[in-house]
Amino acid sequence: MSQQISVTVEGGGQSEFPKGTTAEEALGSKLASNCVGALVDGRPVDLSYRLEADCSL
Numbered sequence: 001m002s003q004q005i006s007v008t009v010e011g012g013g014q015s016e017f018p019k020g021t022t023a024e025e026a027l028g029s030k031l032a033s034n035c036v037g038a039l040v041d042g043r044p045v046d047l048s049y050r051l052e053a054d055c056s057l
Contacts, residue, residue, distance in 0.1 A: 008056040023049045026057060 002018040007026045009015070017026055023038040024047035038045055041055050 005051055006054040019049065019052055020050050023047050023051060023057060025053060026051060031056065 002020070004006060004016045005019050005021070007015055007021075009027065009031075012028075012031075015026070017035055023040060023045055024035075025036065026031040027038060027047075032047060035047060038047060038049070038057050040049060040051065
């Protein structure tokens with residue numbers, strides 16, 4: 001079983017995902033389709049960025 005990380009999405013609550021989930025996957029297809037990037041703990045990243053630890057988007 002893969003390690004789980006906790007991801008908090010602004011305005012969307014907190015969810016658990018497998019370590020290595022992309023920012024795009026964590027945002028969900030509806031929200032991600034309107035984005036060109038994301039902020040992971042305030043740092044700009046590409047949507048393909050893999051989340052390796054608990055964070056906020």
